[in-house]
Amino acid sequence: MVNMKTFMIEVEALCKIFRKLVTNASLNSKALAANNAGVIAKAGSSTDGIDRSVFRELLHSTFDIVTEETLMERIFCAWEKGYEGLPIRLEGWILGLSTFLKGSQAEKTAFCFRVYDLNGDGHITKDEMFALLRNCLIKQPQEEDPDEGVKDLVEIALRKLDMDKDGKDYQEAIAEEPLLLEAFGQCLPSDRATVSFLSTLQA
Template identity: 55%
Template sequence: MADTDKQQLSMAASAIAMRGVSLFLSAGRAAAERRVAATATAPRSKQPKPVVPGSRPAQKIFDILLKSTRFNKNELEALFTMYRKLVTAAQGITPNTAIGQPPAKVDGIDQSTFRDVMHNTFDLVTEEAILERMWVTWERGSGGGEGALKFEAWVKGLSRLLRGTDDERVAHCFAVYDLNNDGYISKDEMFLLLKNSLLKQPGDEDPDEGVRELVELVLKKLDVDKDGRVSVKDYRDAVDQEPLLLEAFGQCLPSRRQASAFLKTLNSKA
C-alpha cells in the first residue's frame, strides 16, 4: 500500500478512535437523561400497576436451547432470571395511555430495553443507527417480525453475540451493515455508516469529501472481486486476511473482554 494510503488510513483510524472516546463519555450521561426524562413525563396512577414478569417457557424450550446454543443448563437458568428481570422492569416503568388506561403488557425484550442492555451491559458505545440495525436484524424465529424478543430468540442471539464462531460473527456484522438487506454493502451504505462514525474535523470545508475518500480506501480492502460493492464472500475473505476489518463500519459486537466478563458474571449467578 502506498505511503499516502497508509497515512490516510491511520488518520481515519484516529478519527474513529476519537469518536469512540466521545461516545463513551456521553453514553452514560445520555442514559441517565433518558431515565430522568421518562420518570418526569410518565403519568402517575393512584394505584400501582401489577407487574407480570416474563412467563417461564416450557421445559422443551430449555432443552432445545441447550442443544442449539453454546450455553449450559445453569447459564440458561441465569439468562432466564436476567430476562425476567428485564421484562419486569420494562413493564413497571411503562406509562399509562393518553386516556389513563394501563398499557398493554409486552412480554419480551422491547427495543428500549435492548438498547440499554447493549450500552450498559455489553459496553457497545456505538451509533444509534448501528443499534437500530442490530435490533432489526436480530433473529426472532418464524413469524417473529420486528416485535419484542421472546426468551428463545433472545438467548439464541446472545449465543452468537458472545460465543459465535468466526462465520457467525461475520454474518452478524454484515447483516448490520447491509442497510437495505440486498446482500451487498454498497458504496452509499459505506458512506452513511462512516459519516455517522467519524468526527468532523475543525476547518473541514467539505467533510463529506473526506468520507468519500475513506470509502474508496476501505472498498479497496473489502471488494475482493472488484465489482464495486461488497458481497458477504468478499467481506469474509477480507476479514480472514485482516480481522480488524470485521467492524470496519461501526462496533456491533461486544469486545472479547466484555463478553468474557459477562459470562463470568453469568456463571457466578448460575
C-alpha cells in the same frame, strides 16, 4: 466439547435475566401509564419480549457498546427475532447471545454483515458504507466538502473489502483479516464485557 452442566447453568441464567428484563420493562411501562393519563401503553407489548429501548440500554450498560443510533437500531434488527420489528423473545435472546458471546468467527461475521447490510439485499454497498462511516470523522468547519473525508474512507474500505467490485467479499476479507470485522462500527461486545457477562452466568 461443551460441558453439559455448564451449558444448562448458562441457559437457565439467561432465562432468568430475560424474565427480569421483561418484568422490569413491564413495571416501568405501567408506572409511566399510571403517572401520565395521556400515555397509553401498548397492550401486551411490554410482556412479549425485550423491546428496543431495553435492548439499547443493555447494549450500552452491559456490553460496552457505545455507538450511534443507526448501528444500535441495526443491531436490534439483526438480532434473531423471527419477525422484523417485534420484541426479542426468549429463544431469540438465547440464540442472539450465543452468537454475541460465544459465536464462531463465521457466526460473528454473518451477524456483523446483517448489521451493516442496511437494506437487507445481501450486499454492503458504497452508499451503505458511506451512511455507516459518515459520523466517524470529526468535521472541520473550514472544510469545503465535509463528506470528502468520508468518501475517501469508503474508497479505502472498498479496496480492502471488495476486491472484485461485486459487493460480496466481506466474508472473505474478514477470514483473511479478522481485525476488519467491525470496520463500519462496533456491533459486538468487547472481550472484557464478554468475560464479565459470562462470569455473571456462573454465579
